Structures are given as C-alpha cells and as structure tokens.
Amino acid sequence: MTVTGSFDPALAGSRWPGADFIRQRAMKLLDGVVALWIFAGGIVLIEPSPYEVMFLLVLPVAIVAGLGLYRSTFGLLAILMCFTPFALIACLQVRIAPLNDALIFTAVTIFLLLTSYFVANYVAEATEKRFRVIMGAYTVIAVILSIIGTLAYLRIMPGADFFLRYDRAKATFKDPNVYAPFLVLPAMFALQRVLLGRAWQAVFAAGVYLVLFVGVFVSFSRGGWGHFAASSIITLALVFMLESNARDKVRILMMTLIGAGLLVVALGGLLSMPQVGRFFEQRASSQNYDTGETGRFGRQGYALELAIDHPLGIGPGEFSRMRIVEEPHNVYMSVLHVYGWGGGLMYYILVALTLWKGVGTVLRPSPYRLMAIPVLATFSMVVAESAIIDSDHWRHFYLLIGLIWGLSTAIRNDPRAATYRNHMLI
Template identity: 55%
Template structure:
C-alpha cells in the first residue's frame, strides 16, 4: 500500500530515479577505469578512447551537469572544430583520410577536456580523489614496469624500451616520462601536507615515479618534474601551509633532496646509465643543432605558417625541405589547423593559464586540489615549445582538470566536516 505516489512500485519517476542512480554508479567505475587506462597506449585506438566514449554516453544518460564556468571551454572547442576539419583538406602529399583522422583525434581530445572539466566540477573533492588514486596506481605500475624493463629484470623487457630508454606501455619515452609527472605531484603534495601515513606512502610513490621518469631519459620530462615539484612546494608553502607545516616542509625538502641525490648517484654508478645520461644531458646533440636541427628549422617552420592561412595540413611539414618536424606545438598547430585553429589553440592555453592562476588567488577548499594540477600544466605549456604535445591525452586531461576544479569552487568542502585537508 502507498500513501503517496512517490513510493508506489509502479511509479515511473521512481524507476527513472533508480536507473539514474545505477547509471551514475556505473559511470564512477568507468571514469576510474578511463583514467587508469591512460597508461596503456601501445595500440590505437587505445582503451582510453573506448572507455571515454562509454563514459561520455553514461554521462549524457545520467544527466551530467554542464557548468556555466566551463562554457568558455565549450566555445573554444566549437570554434576549433571547423578549422580542424578545413586544415585536413590542405594536405598535398599525405592521404586525405589520414589527415582527417589526425585532426579528428585532436577534436576528440578537446572533447575529453570538456567532459573532464564538467565531471570534476560536479563534485570536485570526491572525484579528484578518485582520479588521483586511479592515476597514481596506473603511474606507479607503469614506472615500476618501465624501470624493471630498463634494468633487464623482466622477460620481454625490450618491448618496453625504445633506443635503450624506458617507455613502458607507451610508444615514446618522451610521452611516458611526462605522463608520470601529475601523479608525482599528487604524491608530493601528500608528502608535504598529509598525515604521517600519507607522507610515507606519498614519499615512496614519488621516489618510484622519480626513478621511472629518470630511466625515460627524456630531458623534457626531467625538467618537467623539477619545475612542477618546485611549483608544488612553493605554492603549498606560501598559500596553504601552517607554521608547523612549513618547518616540516623545509626538513622534508632537505631530506628529500638528499634521498633523491643518493638515488641519482646510485643510478649513475651503473656504466650504461651514466653513458646514456651524459649523451641525453648534452645540449649539442646532432638533431638539436644546425640549420636543420630542432632549433634551426623553427625559422623555416614559422615562415611556412605565416604564408599558409588555412594551414599545410597535419604532418605535411616532413614532406618539405626538412624531414624532421619542428617539434614546437605552437608552430605545428598553425601548420595542421591553419591560423584559426592555431589561434584557438593558443586561446585555450592562455585562458587555462589565467583561469588556474585566478583559482589560486582565492582561498577556497578547492585550492589544494588545484595546486598539483596547475603545477603540472604550467611546465607542460613550456614543454610544448620544444616537443609536439597536441596529441598527448594527458595534456588535455590536465587542462580540463584546471577548468573543472576552478568551476567547482562554489561546492565547499568543509575541513570541519571532513576532518581532513581537501587533498586529492
């Protein structure tokens, strides 16, 4: 028997609420799997793409809320789409279908950024914690596998190396290394501001990721880790740390520097490691210097970008006078997507930087969620000047997280209610 219609077994509204709650629960697990799968991209389409499509469908079915503060990200995405499609038709030597696939991948990654922003904004503390756990688990596994493969301690380890450098389940060490930086920042922040248990586990995770990044022998990843770590330390120290926290952080900084130095010395005592380190640390490698080197070809690439308003088409540069790509994302986007697409991409970068900086200015519980994400994004922006990042899955994820955390700042996480800091 029912007193009101809201509890009647035959009430359609009750059935819809039940289905909605189940869909949302499934979406949570799919979201976790999607983030975790970002470490496994040996094949394309990777599980990351397939799980995102599933997450997007479940999000639409479960009534994922689109936040007003993420609307600029939507406008940027919609503005980029036509330029991305037009740019694909500018190719002369590459097959059109391959050019379309390349630019559609970029459009797809823009969409992942917008989805992540809105999903995180709906419940920033809970969902950032889920993301941090999934990402950190995937990263630690990947770093361990990459390190063991580099040390020839697992069978078939050669499949996880490229040119003697660890790449784990990625195609390129230069992507594998930077992928590990965001989870390293999550671990570092917990080491600096977490409970004693969190600090121990965070420190152990950071050390594993440090070694994993080192054996990638990616100079960009080394610099990325160093810059992001410094940003996390300074932002936590000056924006969030209490007096007792600051003393602890200074002691940890000294102890951590000594531990990392000891680990580095131990690695460099292995002769093959020392030789490859010296080679990679050199700033005069053959492909960096000369008219056709990494830096010398940038002038030629800029000239081409200025004289082709609709772009050259993706990867068309390698068919011209210089076979190697410019390895500068901010030039490549003008080549691949034309002036309109290139400028739209720059707007995305600059607006995300500004949105994140504005989020750090205001003291909210969400600021602790933002610090590791923003400290990862800023060096990524700089790294894009010397390497191609316009197809890095985690680049677009990090950009979306900046927008999502800032958009969710109105959803207050009370330390008095949770009994803990709002750490991801």
C-alpha cells in the first residue's frame, strides 16, 4: 500500500497505556461521524454551514484514528497550498464589500478544498466500506430533502414557504439551482443498481431514482434538469459499454424503455396540474435575464474584463456591488476575479486533473469501476453546468473531487481487474 505516513502515538511521543484503546475507539467512531458530516451537507442555509462545523469533529477523530495519507493524493494538497496565498491576497483587494465577509467566503473555499483531500484519503484506505458509508448517508439526506421539496412545492406540508424560493423547491438549500444538482449523485447510483442489481434491489433503486427525479423537477432549475438528464445518459452508456455482458445489455435496453415510459408518465402527471404546466412552460422558454448587457451572458463578459484588468483579483462579493448587481453565474469567469489569476489557475488545474483521473478510473478495468461511473457522470456535468452557474461553494462538488481522487488511488493500489459485481454495487 502506498502510504506516505499515518498517525502513530509513539512518533508523537504519546505512547501511554491508553493510547491503543483510544485509537481503536476513534477508528470505530470515524465512520459514524463521517456519515453525520455527509448528512449535514444537505443543510446549507448559512455560511459557515453545519457541514463545515461537523468537519471540525471529523478531522480530529481521523487524526487520532491514524488515517493514512497517500502519495497519489498529494496533488490535491499541493493545489490547496498554492491556491491559499492567491485567494487571501485577492481578499485584501476588496474596496466595497466588507473585508470580514470576503475573508469568511475565502476561508470556506479553502476549507472545502481541505475536505476533498480528506475524502480522497479516507476513501482510498478502505474503499468499499467507506464508500458505502458516504453514499448511504448522502442517499438518505437526498431522499429526505427531495420529499420535503416536493411536498413543499405541492403545499401539502406545514411551513411550505420556508422550503421554497420563487415558488420553486429548494428544501434546506439557499437556492433551487444548488438543491437540484445535489440530488443527482445518489440518483445515478440508484440508476446503476436498477440496470445491474437483483430484482428486489432494482425495484427499490427505481423508487429512489423516481423520488429524486421528481425532486429535481420541482426545483424548476433548467441547469438541474439538464444535469440530471445528461448524467443519467452518461451513466447508462458507460454501464452498457463497460460493465455489462450480452445478457445484461438486453436487460438494460428493456429497463431503459420501461424506465423512460414511467418517467414520461410521471412527468405527464406533474404537467397535468395547471400551475405546474404553466411554470414548466415559463422555465423551459428563454428568460429575459439571460440576454442583454446586464443579462447572464453580458455579466460574464464584464466579469472577464474585470479579471483581465485585475491580476490579483477584486475579492469575493465585490462584483455584485459594482456596475452590475448580479453575479456572472460562470465559475470559470468568477474564480479569476474572486481569487486572482493565480487562484483561478489553481482552480482550472484542479478541475482538469480531477476529470483526467475520473476518466482514467472508468477506462481501467478494476473492482472499483462501478463506483467510479456514477461519480464521473455526475462530476463531468457539474463541470459543464459551472459555465452557467457559480459552483465554487457547492459542498458536493468538493465531495465528488475527493471521491474521484480516492478511487483513483484505490485502483492503483489494488491489482485486481474485477471482483464479484454485486459486492461493488452501491
């Protein structure tokens, strides 16, 4: 196993009679606190969010438990270390936005990068077990939030307005456009189990997929709709080409036809409601805030001009206090003026390296490819959607990065080309 070092009480000068007992207890506790941390990722109403607070519990438990650190994940640590000074320098460039707000925003970004590094090493060390811990907690909170969002949209639950924004479901997120993409990853794992799992597993997974599909739909996020649909197509195509035999292919084709029919029926049922139908027609058509100098694409041009003129950046929150009050909604433009040219370059490297590692994990036969397919399908579409939205504070974006780096490390350290498939279906 390629480990650069793990926590050892003897090396820290803390070899005392209870050290081994404490470490063993921490090991047993670690998976539980990680599950609570992932669960907290579905509650993002303030910054710092409960997700960041819970990580302050996860990190010391992981250190005491002796979590291993892998050489192949050092790229993430290097990006974090290079990104931090550029981002802090950009913070100091703010002129209108409060410096405290800018510092908090940047601190959250750095913190989220650290969570990616943690997840990569956490998953690499005991991949199958820990991947199930993460996806189990993620799926539970995603299904709960999808049900809450749907019930709130239909206004058949108390306090429905709290879980809506502009009459669109957002659950416990600030914005429907963040809530919808959050639901995609567990839906992709459910879809994969529908395609390859045993009959009873496929039926249960189909129910999960349908619940999450409806949750995304009632967010009325056009980016979320496209993200869900494209990730589903990528997952289906990769499973069909890489992980299925002739018998599986026939089943997948049949399940695809049946599933598409059921989704059309579900969609038709939703659109039959007059309010839903009118809102869908409105959201599916071109929006006036997409065009013009102050529209989405006009703002992106202005953001690029600012970035070119300010190599050190202008800092977080500054753009919306200048000539145009709304953010550019393009993370590849935003990172240049929020974190400066250096910080923006580190962000580009992070995305490019993660995509490269993700593609590598999927193309290489391994026991972990079934875990990698839904993760890559989801991450690649987050990368694409980021051209029309600011995703640099999406908690699940950094989780996806950590999962891909962790899986890439696991594949390098495990010489097996395959194993019993049902063991690796999440």
